[in-house]
Amino acid sequence: MTKTVAGHGMVLTARMIPRGSAQQIEIWLAGADGPKRLLTPPEPAICFVSQQETAALKRLCKEQGITASVTPLSLTTFTHEAVSVVKLQQDKLLYRLRRLCAEHAITLYEADIKTTERFFMERFITSGVTYRGQPGADGQTINNARLKPADFRTRLLTFSFDIECNEKGELFSIGIASPVLNNVLMIGDNSNSTPGALADEDAAQPFSITWCDNEKALLAAFMQLVQHHDPDILLGWNVKQFDLPVLADAAKRCGIKLSLGRQHAAVEIRVFDDNRAIVEVPGRAVIDGIEGLKSMTFQFDSFALDNVANHLLGKNKLIDEPDKLSAIKHLFHHDKRALAAYNYQDCVLVNDIADKVRLTDFLMLRSELTGLRLGRPGGSVASFINLYLPRLHRAGYISPNRPNDGGLASPGGYVMSSKPGLYRNVLVLDFKSLYPSIIRTFKIDPLGLVEGLKQPTHAIPGFKGALFSRDKHFLPDIITSLWQQRDEAKQQQDKPRSQAIKILMNSFYGVLGSGGCPFYDTRLASSITMRGHEIMQITADWITQAGYDVIYGDTDSTFVHIDQDIDADAIQRIGRQLEQDINQRWQHKTQKDYGVQCDLEIEFETHYERFFMPTIRGSEAGSKKRYAGLIRQGDSTEIVFKGLENVRSDWTTLAKDFQQALYEKIFSDTPVNDYVTQIITGIKSGQFDHQLIYTKQIRKPLREYTKTAPPHVKAARHADEQNRKYGKPLQYQKRTSIHYVMTTIGPQVPEYRSHPLDYDHYIDKQIRPIADSILPAIGKHFETLVNQQLGLF
Incomplete structure (x- = not known):
């Protein structure tokens, strides 16, 4: 009798591997007793076809020598056409069949779902x-593995690593920082190092150095x-x-081979024309700190x-020079x-950032919620499909295909025209997760739309002709x-x-x-946004x-001016009373008008002691998504800027500091x-x-900027012309950031500045717009102040 073993684990990676003429999935788990490699029984590639096109598909497969199983199912499309399931032995056959069907106008459904993702x-x-x-x-592999979901988590070991090399990609060193190893692998020997600096025998140093003869030895x-x-x-x-x-x-x-995967599997890399790369290391999750922070919605200049x-830790790299590559080579x-110290410190910084924001915890939770693997960037459409598609199949439907034209745009969030001015006592009332609560309340759902249109008299009306089923849906429950x-x-x-x-x-x-989602339907998105309006x-x-004045509204926030001479406690009472009254009225209205329970909830969020809403430049009309307000917390105050120069990455430090100080003075009634x-x-x-200094x-x-050349591009071209002239590496040919200044002959990087700074440019383009937006609110004008000052020169 064949021995059977069982266990638990967390999925780290999964990939298809050939098994004769078939294929199976290799799944690496992190388990309580170490990593395990699971090999599934043969797993076919699957898609669907309308039963009306089954005969045409079978003929095409026969003509092209493709072996496919085509079996009728009880499932239907969203347009209620019966479908058959198409099974092929390997993914490469499905890729080929997709191409052939597109050429012969045969529609396949769900043909873009990866077999590994469908399996899970x-x-x-x-x-x-x-x-x-x-x-x-081998004691690590489990054959013919059968899997079920389980609530399981274990500790994961992380290696933070970083490489140093020259502009040609020739390696100098590789640093590693982890709980079990802190080491820098360095080509060469100790002969050119500073005497006594970080000596091998120095027990206080945080890392060791391993000397390697050449690149091959370094990689090995x-x-x-x-x-x-x-x-x-x-x-x-x-x-x-x-x-x-x-x-x-x-x-x-x-x-x-770059064998960094488990059981010495090679790294798999696909590089695209725009320099993007997809990287897979079998058995190990590859987490990019930049991708991870973006997934957590962090934003930085x-x-x-x-x-x-610097922003998150208050720390910096050990080399603080504009031309880091030259410094590294030196x-x-x-x-x-x-x-080696510089290389190792970079690894530590990445670890410290990950610890600070709890990056791995976040990605593990995201994986548990959605099925996205730890190292997967973005993935909101994939998350939705993972959660929704298996439920849809069990309800008797298959997914539609993504729109070929990318889909029509749906209305955006509600933004009302503002009433510009300088105010005292502005309250902000926010709907808590407005769009998700609209989905819950009004049962907005892809399946619900299909079923609602079948039974219009019992459905909940949406927008653009949408009708939603009251009881057949998944998204509101999810x-x-x-x-x-x-x-x-x-x-x-648990943040x-x-x-x-x-x-x-x-x-x-x-x-x-999104037109990138197979469930895209303008009736769905519009029924959310237009209901929000x-x-x-x-x-x-x-x-x-x-009896209160609404001066602005934006997506889910309403700004209310309390034009009364009352204290902060009274303001708070008004905010809480408005919150209570509005919630009660929405509960009553949704039940009365639609017969649904209300999941909308508004909250009294913020009290601005002072608040400024600017006009659109060159107009008396109020702007949108641009304001500033002063919040008091105990004895301290904070100015919040939204959409103004202070939060823009392409404005100079001086402009941001000027705006901060100017608003502080005006909000505190100090002369300016x-x-x-x-x-x-x-x-x-x-x-x-x-x-x-501008940063952009x-x-x-650079070669792709053909029609126009913005200032930062001009600065980059000038800088690389100088780099080429002095035999230095070109720094700005690919996507990167640049620091530059405006001189009397145009933009230049600081290290190659040949002319004086254009001070009039900075006054007119950086200082004037900030001052012009708020000074008229206190009866003053920047032009008058400038003319008075110019008289001194």
Whole structure:
């Protein structure tokens, strides 16, 4: 009798591998007793076809020599056509069949669902599993594995690593920082290092150095360390787009495989024309710090490691020079130990950032909620499909296909015209997760739309002809479950879990309105956004009827001016009373008008003691999504800027500081004339030169800027002309960030500035717009102050 073993684990990676003429899925788990490699029974590639086109599909397969099983099912499309399931032995046959069907106008459904993803979603597996199978000879492999979902989590070992190299990708060193190993692998020896600096025998140093003769020895040592310590996660900064592709190129150059996967599996890399790379390391999750922070919705002026570390940790890289590459090359040739310290510190910074934001916890929770693997970037459409598709199949339907034209745009969030001005006492009332609560209340759902249109007299009306079933739907229930989990996470002060659930819930509207989603339907997205418009407008009317002035509304927030001379406690009472009254009225209205329970909930969120809403430049009309307000917390105050220069990444430090100080003075009723004229004087005298640097992202290769050349592109081209002239590496040919200044002959980088700064530019383009927006609110004008100041020169 064949022996059977069972166990639990967390899914780390999954990929298809051939098995004769068939294929099976290789799944690596992190288990309580170490990593396990599961091999499934043969797993076919699957898609669907309308039964009306079954005969044509069979003829095509016969003509092309493709063996396919085509079996009628009781499932239907959203247009109620019966379908057959198409099974092929390998994915490559499905790819071929997709291409042939497109050429012969035969529609396949769900043909773009990867077999590995279908395997997990149809079993409702997200992260944790329980498995059974036959043990392999290596003690790590489980054959003919059968899996079920399970609530399981274990600790994962992370290697943070970073490489240093020259502009040609020739390696200098590889650093590793982890709980079990802190080491820098360095090509060369100790002969050129600073005497006594970080000596091998110095027990206080946080890392060791391993000297390697050449690139091949360096790569071999790195692979040996990874195999020996066997981490579950490889963590780095831009590791998928830079470090691993560079290592793979170096391995190819040395005639070896980059075997970083478990059981010495090679790294798999696909590089696209736009330099994007998809990287898979079998058995190990690859987490890119930049992708991870973006998934957590962090935003920075620049995602350069130095900048993010400074913002989150108050720390910086050990090399603080504009031309880091030249500094790194210099250290490699003249002080390898200093380079090792720099290399290792980068690994530590990535670990510290990940710990600070609890990145791995967030990604594990996201995986448990959605089935997205730990190292997967983005993935809101994939998350929705993972959660929704297996439920849809069990309800008797298959998914529609993505729209060929990308879909029609749906109305955006509600933004009312503002009443510009400088105010005292403005309250902000926010609907709690407005779009998810609309989905819950009005039962907005892809299946619900199909079923609602079948029974219009019993349905809940939406917009653009939408009708939603009252009892046949999935999305409202999925959101309700997530909502409850988020409330529990908040009570337990589990921020990563709360954040993961919030991001997931809020993504559902965007998914339904995205042409990249197979469930896209403008009736779905419009029934969310247009209902949001209606809710915001009715809410504003109710507040106006209560005797208060609504001065602005934006998506889910309503701004209310309390034009009364009362104290802060009275203001708070008004805010809480409005909250209570509006919630009661919505509960009554949804029940009366639609016969549904109301899940809408408005909250009194903020009291601005002072508030400023600017006009649109060159107009008397109020602007949108641009305002500033002063909040008091105990004895301290904070100014919140929204959409103004202070929060824009392409404005200089001086402009941001000027705006902060100017608003502080105006909000506290402090005279501003002297301050404004001091700033003008300081600019012209060179006092603020160090604060006049622009930072901008170059978002595509320089050669692709053909029609127009923005200032930062001109600066980049000038800088690389100088780099070429002096025999230095070109810094700005690909996507990167650049620091530049405006001179009297145009934009230049600081290190190659050849002319004086254009102070008039900074006054007119940086200071004037800020002052012009708010000074008229206190009866003053920037032009008058400038003319007074120019009289002094």
